[in-house]
Each structure stands twice: as C-alpha cells, then as structure tokens.
Amino acid sequence: MTQKNRIGGGLIDQNRSVQFDFDGQSFEGYEGDTLASALLANDVKLVGRSFKYHRPRGIFSAGSEEPSALVTLREGAYSEPNARATVTEIYDGLSARSQNKIGSLNFDLMAVNDLLSPLLTAGFYYKTFMWPAVFWEKVYEPIIRQAAGLGKLSGAEDPDRYDKGFLYCDLLVIGTGPSGLMAALSAARTGLRVILADEDFRMGGRLNAERYEVGEMPAADWAAATLAEFMSMDNVRVMPRTTIYGAYDHGIYGALERVSDHVAEGSEDVRQIAWRIYTKRAILAAGSTERSIAFGNNDRPGVMMAGSVRAYVNRWGVAPGKRVAIFTNNDDGWQTAHDLQGQGVEVSAVVDSREQTTLLPPKGVRVVLGGRIVDTKGRLGLKKIILSDGQDVAADCLAVSGGWSPNVHLTCHQRGIPVWDDKIVGFVPGATLPMGMAVAGAAIGVMTLKACLQSGLDVGNSVVEALGRTVSKSKTPKAQDEVSAASAFWYVNESKGRAWLDLQNDVTTNDVKLSHQEGFRSVEHLKRYTTMGMATDQGKTSNILGLAVMAEISGKSIAETGTTIFRPPYTPVSIAALAGRSRGKDFRPARLTPSHDWAAEQGAVFVNAGAWRRAQCFPKEGETHWRQSVNREVLATRASVGICDVSTLGKIDIQGKDATDFINRVYANAFAKLAIGKTRYGLMLREDGLVMDDGTTARLSEHHYLMTTTTANAVSVFRHLEFCHQCLWPDLDVQLISATEQFAQIAVAGPNSRKLLEKIIDPEHDISNDAFAFMACGDITVCSGIKSRLFRISFSGELAYEIAVPTRYGDSLMRVLMDAGGEFDVTPYGTEALGVMRIEKGHAAGNELNGQTTALNLGLGKMVSRKKDCIGNILSLREGMVRDDGLRLVGFKPVDPAMSLNAGSHFIGVGAEAKTSNDQGWMSSVTYSPSLETSIGLGFIKSGDQRMGEKVRAIDLVNNKSVEVEITSPHFFDPEGRRLRV
Amino acid sequence: MIINHPLLGPRDANEFSYLGDASLMHRPDWQSDDAENQFYEYQYLRDNKAGMHRELWYHEQGDRSWLVVTRNTLTHEISSVELASDVARREGRSR
Secondary structure, eight states: OOSTTBOOOSSSEEEEEEEEEETTEEEEEEETOBHHHHHHHTTOOOOEEOTTTOOEEOOOOSSTTOSSOEEEESSGGGOEEEEEGGGOBOOTTEEEEOOSOSSOSTTOGGGHHHHTGGGSSTTHHHHSSOSSTTHIIIIIHHHHHHHSOOOOOOOSOOOSOEEEEEEEEEEEEEOOSHHHHHHHHHHHTTTOOEEEEOSSSSOOGGGGTSOOEETTEEHHHHHHHHHHHHHTOTTEEEETTEEEEEEEGGGEEEEEEESSTTSOTTOSSOSEEEEEEEEEEEEEOOOEEEOOOBOBTTTSTTEEEHHHHHHHHHTTOBOSOSEEEEEESSTHHHHHHHHHHHTTOEEEEEEESSSOOOOOOOTTOOEEETOOEEEEEOSSSOOEEEETTSOEEEOSEEEEEOOEEEOOGGGGTTSOOOEEETTTTEEEOOSOOOTTEEEOGGGGTOOSHHHHHHHHHHHHHHHHHHTTOOOOOOOOOOOOOOOOOOOOOOBOTTOOSOBEEETTTTEEHHHHHHHHHTTOOSHHHHHHHHOTTOSTTTTTTTHHHHHHHHHHHHTOOHHHHOOOOOOSOSSOOOHHHHHTTOSGGGSSOOEEOTTHHHHHHTTOEEEEETTEEEEEEOOOTTOOSHHHHHHHHHHHHHHTOEEEEOTTSEEEEEESTTHHHHHHHHSSSOOTTOOTTBEEEEEEEOTTSSEEEEEEEEEEETTEEEEEEOSTTHHHHHHHHHHIIIIIOTTSOOEEEEOTTTEEEEEEESTTHHHHHHHHBOTTOOOSTTTSOTTBEEEEEETTTEEEEEEOOOSSSSSEEEEEEEGGGHHHHHHHHHHHGGGGTOEEOOHHHHHHHHHHHTOOOTTTOSSSOOTTTTTOGGGSOSSSOOTTHHHHTOGGGSOTTSEEEEEEEESSTTOOOOTTOEEEETTSOSSGGGOOEEEEEEEEETTTTEEEEEEEEETGGGOTTOEEEEEETTTTEEEEEEEEOSOOSOTTOGGGGO | OEEEETTTEEEEGGGOEEEEEGGGGOOOOTTSTTHHHHHHHHHHOOOOOSSEEEEEEEOTTTTOOEEEEEEETTTOOEEEEEEHHHHHHHTTOOO
8 A cells, every 4th residue: 555644735745746765665755755754654664773783763753853764865876875864855766775784674683782782881892892802903893883883885986066155145044934934034124135044945944844823824834925025035045955054253154055965866966065155144043853752662663753743744744653642741742642633643642741731632532641651562663652550552653752952053163052941941042152143933942933933023123233224114923822831851760671862873871871870970971982962963852861861860950961062064964065076186276387288299197296287207109117218318318408397396576676685584595696697596494494495596687586496385485485575574675476377487408408499599699608607597589589588507417497488388489499409309308307317416305305404404504694684594503403413415325236225214324223223314315317327315314424435224114125325425416517517 | 264354355264374373473683692592482482372362364365465363262253454564564673
C-alpha cells in the first residue's frame, strides 16, 4: 500500500507525485514533502542505526535539529553522507539509503555493540582497549572507527559546482516565522534594503506547522501573502533554503544557500552558494527548538518531538502513527493531542509530568497527570509505553515535549553568553550581542503567537529608527496567544533502561552521571568527555537535558551550571561550499611569464615557482632524462649564448629627490655613491639582522632607481619598503611602484651575448665593453625604436645582460633573439640550468636565503655597513650573530668525483658518530656541474671559511647516504670573474 | 572585519595584510648609546593586550596605505583608523 499514513491536507501538492528510492525500494511522495515526511507517509519508521551502539533509530524531528534520521543521498560521485532526512526535499529520482550498518537495516550485524555497551560508556577509549598498548593503533582504533560512525564519502571528485557571493543590506532578518515576517515588514515598508533568509524551502516557520489563525486567515496563508508582498518589493531579497550559519565581526554573516539540492543531480545550476552578507543591522528571529525528555529506551523509532508530530500532521498531511501517545512537561504538548485528534488520528494517552493543569484534554483521551514514562517496547519500532505504575499504553508513536529552547546560537558567535530564564525554562540571549544584532520572538524567549508578532514589529521599528528612518504604520495582524506554561522536568529517574540524551552520539543520562563521578565538573569538560552535543546536530534537542542532569547531580541550578558555547556553523556546511570555485587549478591564479606561449611551443617543461609557471628546461628530441637537457643548456650557454626569461624577478621602481637616501637605508651595503648608469648588488636585511632578500638595483637617473628582488620575495620586499617609507620616514621624498608585471626581462648570457644583442639593438647604442662595462645600465631601443632597458649583470658568471621591454613585447623579443641567435646556436635555458650555473658561481639563492641566515653566514659580512643607518645593521652585530666559529657558506666537492650529493645532508667529522651533538652544518644546494664534470654543493658549516681543503662526511640519514666531501671555495667556476668583464 | 579606511571608506579586512603592534613605528635612533638594547626591545618586546590595541595593517589589495588601526582584541571593535604616515608625523617622525 502506498502512503498509508497520508491523511491529507497540509501544504503539499497531492496532484504532483514524486517517485524516490530508499534502501533500494521505490516510494511515492508529493511535491512539498521532505524525505522524512514522505517516508513517514509510507510507514517507514526505521531509517538508520545509531553511531556507537547501532541501535535502531527513526525520524525524531521535522527540521534542521534532527539528530537521528541521517541518510546518504544520491549515488556515486554525487553521493552525500549524513544528510538529514527532515530537511531533504524529495524530487523525482532521488535515491537515499540508510547508513552505519553491516547487512540490512533490520538485522544490522554491528548491533552486537549494544550488548557490549558496558564497555563503551563515556570516555571508553581512555579506559577499555588499553592492553596491550600496541593494539590501540593497529587493532582497536581501526575496528572502532569502522564500527562507529556516519555515512561514507564516495572518494570521487565532487562533480557539482559551488559559488561564493557577497551581499549588502541595511537589515538582515534571520528566520521567517511570525516575528521575522513582522520585523521584515516594518523595515521593508520604509524602503530599507532588507534580506530575508530562512533555512526552509517553504518560508513561514511555525506558521506552516500550526493551525493558528493570523489576520483572520490560516497562519500559513498569512505567511504566504506576506511573502508575496516582499517578492513584489525591489528593496527586499527573499532567500529561502538559506541558512545563516555564522555571525561574524562587524555585522558580517555567513549564509549557505542550497540553490539546487532539491533538483535532480547533474543539473546545470550551481549547487550551493556560500554568501557573505554585509549588514548594517540584523534581526535574529530564529525561533525555538523543542527538546526531549530522557527516559528508558526513549530512542526507539516512533519516539518523536511533539511539535514535529504536529508539523507532520498539519504541514505535510501525514500521521506519524496510527495510535499516538503524548509525553509532555508543558502546555504545548497538549496542542499536539488536539491537532492529532482534529485530523482523526487516535491519541492513546496524554502523560503530563506536572501534577496539575487547567488544560482540557481532547475528548475521550486518557490523561495521566504527574505521569512518568519509564520504558518503551518494540524492537524496530515503538509498540507500547510503560508508565511508572507498571501500566502500559499501546502506541506506535510517542510525541515528547520537554519544552522549547530559544535558538540563541547566533547570539553567541561573538562571545555572547546566554542566561537562564526560569519563566520560560530555557536559555535566552545574554546582554552582549554581535554588533548590530537584535533578537525578536521565540529566539529571545517570547513564546506565543500574538506576542511574537508584536515582538517582531517592535524590534523591526527600533531598527528602522536606529537607521534614521521614520517608522512605518504597520500593525500586527489579528492573532491570539496560546497557552504556554512550561516546567522544569528533564528525565525520568525511575527508568531502569538507558535513558538517551544525545541520540546522535549515543550519550545517556548514565554517561553524564559517570562523567561527573569521574570528576568532570565543568560543562565544557562534560561535553568533551561524553561527546554530548558534539555530533553534527550539535545537541540542539538534547544539550539542556544533559546540563540539567549535570546540575542536579552537582546540586547546582542550571543557571549556575551554565551552558557550553555555541560556535559557527549553526548547521553543517560542506567544505565544497566554502571552497566555491577555488579548487583544482582554480585554487589560486597562475602567473605566466611573457614568453610562456613561446616556451610551451618549444616543448618546455614548466615548474611552479610560487604562483608563477616557469620554464624548467627545454628538452630536445632524443633527450631521455632532464639532466641531459640541463647539461646541454649549461654547456651551450657557457660556450656561446643562452637566453632565459627572468621576468618573474620582482621589480620596484623608486623615484624621488630622496630616492638615494631611501635605498641607502633599506640596503645594508653602501648605495649612496652609485653612479648614474650603474647597477649594484644589494643585500637587504630584516630589522633583526637576518638576511631578507638580495637583488640588483640600477640607477637610471639622478632620482630614479629600479630595484630587483628575488621572485619569491617580490611582494614582501615591496610591502617592507612601503612600511619603511610610510611608518618610519614619512617625509622622505620617494615614490614606490611595483613594475614586475610591466616589464618582460630576458637574460642573455654567454661569450656571444654581446654579439647577439648587437644584432637587435638599434645601431646608435654602443654596448662595447668600453662603452657599456660590467654592471652598466641604460635606456636603449631595439628593433627600430622599441624602448628597452639594458643591464649588464650576470647570474650565470658569463658575459651577460638582461634586457627589459614592455611586457607586451616579451614574446616577440624572445622570438627575435632566437632568430638573430641562429648563427650562434643560441639556446634557451630554464630554471634548472639557471640553478646549476648559480651554484657553479657560488651565488646564494632561496635555499641559502632561508630567513635564518646572516650576511656573515653567507660570506657577505663585510658588505654590512656600520657607517650608516640602515635596516638591520644594529641587530646584525649582536654577539651571537658575529661568532668566529659560526656557520659559513662554502663549497663542497665529493672526494670521489663519481659520487652525487644530497641537499639536506648534515656535515659530520670523518671519524665522528652521526648524532646531533656532532652536527657541524648542512648542505643547502647541490647539483651536477657539467662544466666541472662532478657533483658540487653549497652548504653552511662551522668556521667553513677557515677550513678549506678539510674533509668531512655529508650524511643524509633520510636516504641512508654518506659521502666524503672536501670543503672548497663556493666559487667553483671562474672564481676571479674574468668571464664577466670581457 | 571591516576596516574604515580614512581615504577609501569601509573595506573588508581580506584586502589588508596584518603586521602587528604599532610600536613597530617607533624605530630607535641607531646612534644612541644603548642602540643595541633599544633595537632589541623594539624588535622583540610587545605588550599582549586584552583590550584596545594599536596595530599596523597594510592595504595590500588596495591603495598600499599602511594604517594604524585601534582594535579591541576582545570584541574586534575598531575605534579608530588613521594613515600611518599621519601618525608617524604626529609622533615626530619625519625623515
């Protein structure tokens, strides 16, 4: 039989049938159903197994607070574990399945855990499974992890798309129940920009779940009419299916909009959008959540929240049972009995924990005042309840109401601490609210309909005034306050069976008692030891019960006991939504060099250098190993000429009357007397005296310099220079701008570099050795008038230049150089060959400038001027940093030239044991030098500059390798620098 | 967070990078007698305040202004935002 529990009515469209699957079986529901309401309509009550004990569990609530009905939706890569059936909209073809079971849901093999429960109480992993110790990691933990749990991820890449978005408004209204709608009305009618958000797909909150009248029409109709008014207003954005999950600084809210979760997988829509909403004001009208009462075996399928039972009857036209009993400690539970009976559902008993009430019972229903339910029966679903006097009552559904807790969560996201209110028996928002937030309705403890409408209007009007507008003439619609007396009754002490608090993490009243007995007295400790409230539902229906049990045992009030702090997110947010489009290759943007396309055409292999993609080498046909390509590129450059795109180096244009003075203060070496048309190596220190960066700086004219930085530090050096200028020397006349992106710069290196450049540089520019000596710089033109700059600087150790053109000419320049260089067999080289040549020359690079080395360590100690004020020179002279026996950068060669070296090896004396106390330093950079036909390395070793020729062992314990090496000068190739100056 | 930039108005904190205590503007005189000690204190010693804190933020994704932001470290309330160069001049820094 289909939909045997569908009683009709409600806010679903019975003309629109929807087919879906659960655990392989086909079912029918209607448009407007959630998975939970459709399963209940089809009399499916058992939907999952519990986290730890694998107990049969059903649908507990009708909203986002659901602890129990967690299912896996969809198949394959689209599958999503741990979805709450109570907030899942069904659609044609939806496939859902139960989780956390071995075998079938009815006969879960892991249910044996329930028999082992004495071993699995609070903190069990600290106490049991302790012996033998080695078994924990290898045996116990994997088994427990396998047995405990939730649904599983597919492991496949998520095929859906997610977005991030930004919204701005005067007022964000969170929740669209009576107070939220009224607050939004009062603000929207004054023209304020209002965003109205609700987690539900049908907005209206409890107005959709109750049979109240508002404005002389059914409450749901009033909500629909009000929403229709908002939809017609240009200044209002209505956002259903949107959870405000966090309240952040300065009125910023995080929101998750489920754009197409309710549409069949594979739709073209973005699935979810993580919005960041910037607000001037926000009104929290998040309502309240019903909580349970703990009693023996209160977790059976069929035991549900009373307000949720009412919602299923009224909103979805579904009777969650054929014979429903009520267990309540407050007036609201009685409303469920009335609504059920009004729809023709049998109510077998109303059990109220209070001794007396003035409420009238529904006709013909047994009422037990001062009643206690001590136990329930029914293996896979409720059959009857047992009262404390031993009598039983037949029921296949038990509607439990332990009172309503205001949804204060978002008020706590900025250190707000809720306070206990004895009258409503619940925590209400404390005095400290997030900036710009006001709270209305049930969320602030206003628990009845008419009062909620008034609260919404009042709070809305106060926001309108605070934003400087004239209050609108809106009035509340006609409505009545319902009875709402509450009482503090939390658990049935007489119960012998386990009484469940947290259904999702399987925490019982006994666990709380045990935790107290073992000394966990703070609620935060209680939470972590028992894991109560730490599951995906964050204990929305259970936390206060646990606190109450704890308070009672410790002889304190709940107010004294306090509550754990609520943190974002309010309900789970997938990592995919937070990532948006920033995943895979879009995780961050890639920066391409001006000659990238050309390099790709040559078949270059690229390497990531920060965000840059740089050509690593240019393999030629027949080369089977990158080393062959790199050796060829090095030898060709040293023999004739090579070219390399070095545009990634940071370029900072520095101008102003005080530019010289400024540069002289930010570099540690002398810069005051650099001649116009000359370039100098600059060493930059941090204020703590360690080396920050190095590069060359060219003086282009009297007041104009161009500084280069390493690729890696381009951003941080620029930031540092701006700091120095604005914060330390604000009146220096100097202007800085990054020019990294504006110029393509190509290194032309090798004995034939001048000859090659002479072919493309316009003839009026003389770049002979006399006219344009080593370290010269200047403006030139190439290719008949293209403005360029030429720098005679060398990283390779060869006669070399770097030529810069506006970025848009970079690709052409590369092609022009390749054409012109044909007669010299010009060879493009990549970052590997660049690295080989710099190690051959002993130049420090990233491995040496690692933020832990001083100028002295690098062998550049004499460069640090003591005659001027510059960043870092004072602290670079600290005692510990100028030790004679400190680390020095030197070169290393293997004693056996056939041996290769490993970077990261540590230096140990030849006869000494390889242990930390004998450690003398480390190898920072190694390469095979094709020029010297041996491996070479750079490294830091104690007093290295005084130990030339000494032999030590380079030991790499990770790769179990030990090589005897000889300490040498770091300048392996052309140490006199003759090749530079020809 | 939102930082109310004195020139550009309210901007999201994501546009800025953070340096730290505004005392980093108080770079000592390199020629003073106990320069090394002063620089040591300047470089390493900070007050760790629970409350109002003056700190340096850099509008890296914007106009490159260094700002002195006065922020309550407990509530993140920002009570003043000034251009660091203005603050530096007011405190007697010049060249």
